[in-house]
Amino acid sequence: MIRMVRYNWPKYLVTAVALVVVAALPWPWRLLAVPGAAGVAVSLAATWWAYDRSRLYDWRWALDLLPPPRRYAVVSTGLDEISGTLRRLLPAAEATLLDCYDPRVMTEGSVRRARKLTPPPRGSVPAEPGRLPAATGGQDAVFLAFAAHELRVPAQRRALFAEVARVLRPGGHLVLVEHCRDPVTVAAYGPGAWHFYPRREWLRQAGAARLTLAAETTMTPLIRALVFRR
Incomplete structure (x- = not known):
């Protein structure tokens, strides 16, 4: 998983910046950051499962x-x-x-x-x-x-x-x-x-x-x- 993040770090950096910006918006707009953060978490967890924990x-x-x-x-x-x-x-x-x-x-x-x-x-x-x-x-x-x-x-x-x-x-x-x-x-x-x-x-x-x-x-x-x- 770490290698995949290193290969794709610009995408993750842009996503992180976007999530920080959205999270700083007034309520309730900041809630829009939740599905984005969840998507990143699911993607990383799936990559870890597929590459690090499989045969x-x-x-x-x-x-x-x-x-x-x-x-x-x-x-x-x-x-x-x-x-x-x-x-x-x-x-x-x-x-x-x-x-x-x-x-x-x-x-x-x-x-x-x-x-x-x-x-x-x-x-x-x-x-x-x-x-x-x-x-x-x-x-x-x-x-x-x-x-x-x-x-x-x-x-x-x-x-x-x-x-x-x-x-x-x-x-x-x-x-x-x-x-x-x-x-x-x-x-x-x-x-x-x-x-x-x-x-x-x-x-x-x-x-x-x-x-x-x-x-x-x-x-x-x-x-x-x-x-x-x-």
Whole structure:
């Protein structure tokens, strides 16, 4: 949760200033600060629950959903927080780290701050959504954790899923982890939930790339993992 606040601190600062201003208004207008403060509290509590108190960053749960990969790729779009854990869990596997961050496309301040605070791991290779530098059929698994939603243009998402399908061997798996825009996420994050896509978007992109849903699980109702098989 602390990392998320650091990545998004301008938003929280503006919200805090606005709440202070509203709270200083005459009665009963100051009561307008109550729903705003409640919304911030719910958002922070949801983030703490989803990231700090769930099994998400353990990543053993993912390895229970697919055969142990001998070769796998981690595709990120600005922030890679999983490759270190996967390397510890799969010490004998060959890891390829593909960094699709493009500051011309991913212009959100939170992504820039996240990248500055958490630089790409050593060995990361620059990549593009439509051009992953990996051999065709060479990967047993591809991991996409909170990365695909940063591609705001539909054609970029289509291109990424097509490339993932290309680099996966027949029978290989894509592990996609995302917040999905649904009533629970909207209740937790309010308008911020529209930064994410509904579950049907990922099913649509996977279907277009001829990937089949093989497993699904949740880390709290706010985070969903979809495992697709080529």
